[in-house]
């Protein structure tokens with residue numbers, strides 16, 4: 490009897506699932522193209538060799554679900570600007586510190602004397618703020634729907650404790666809008682999507698309604714173990730063969746249709762959807778990110794320390810000075826699913842995790858980092 494809580498890596502079951510998928514797709518005249526939205530799934534595919542096991546039937550397209558990779562240079566430059574302000578400690582996650590902006594990175598700024606701190610969890614900032622009462626702590630908050638509740642919990646905790654020296658530079662983004670933007674691009678050939686399980690733990694499944702109903706693409710929410718992913722791929726294959734598209738949960742031990750209401754309420758208490766947000770490689774996507782509600786302007790770093798920020802934004806919330814991305818780095822194309830990391834000329838030559846040229850090699854969830862670690 491299969492134990493759904495433990496038997497995720499058992500070889501026998503993996504082999505069985507691979508043969509069921511191959512059988513399901515046997516009569517198709519081309520491989521099906523499945524986009525795994527999340528960088529964590531890309532790492533699972535490469536780590537367990539799912540791409541090799543299914544090389545004749547499935548082409549994996551790596552999606553834009555890595556929050557560090559999709560951060561545009563303009564917003565990294567703002568973080569660098571904030572880190573240089575007097576009396577400020579800028580706190581963020583380790584990966585974000587190494588991603589290059591247009592001229593510098595946060596780690597370089599730290600070397601130049603800015604006080605930039607790495608945190609493991611937003612709640613670490615409470616202690617940082619208490620230990621540095623005479624300084625302004627700016628949290629450079631990033632991440633998808635998975636991490637937004639943690640930022641909201643930090644705001645709430647700071648309110649409860651009456652801590653007044655924490656500010657927020659919010660870069661929380663949403664999963665569905667970039668997927669719809671990719672599907673709107675006329676050359677998209679994606680047949681189905683593997684949805685990130687940890688996102689749906691928070692949001693539930695309804696967020697993908699448009700993708701299944703309007704774009705007619707199957708979406709299966711998946712966990713990260715090989716068994717989970719293969720099961721989700723089989724469910725997608727069955728939908729494609731059956732000629733229908735719906736949202737299914739392939740990760741029932743963690744995901745419920747309605748998600749986590751408490752976390753959703755916490756997000757709604759502090760955040761609202763932005764009109765526009767720039768994504769690396771995908772450009773500006775309407776309603777694809779969050780901002781603090783007006784009620785919380787007093788802790789919004791974008792609103793507060795606005796010498797640089799407001800001067801550089803136009804009425805559409807877009808930056809006046811277009812920052813040109815490094816053209817040799819193909820992160821943008823990879824995030825759109827147009828290229829695979831090993832198709833970048835710099836991959837594993839000039840660009841490695843020790844000397845990353847682009848964000849997709851810096852981040853632990855980046856597709857280039859996954860290929861570097863597991864591709865051969």
Ligand code: SF4
Pocket residue numbers: 817818819820823830833834835836837840841845846847848849850851857
């Ligand atoms: S290998 Fe490096 S340079 Fe090439 S796309 Fe990836 S991050 Fe950019």
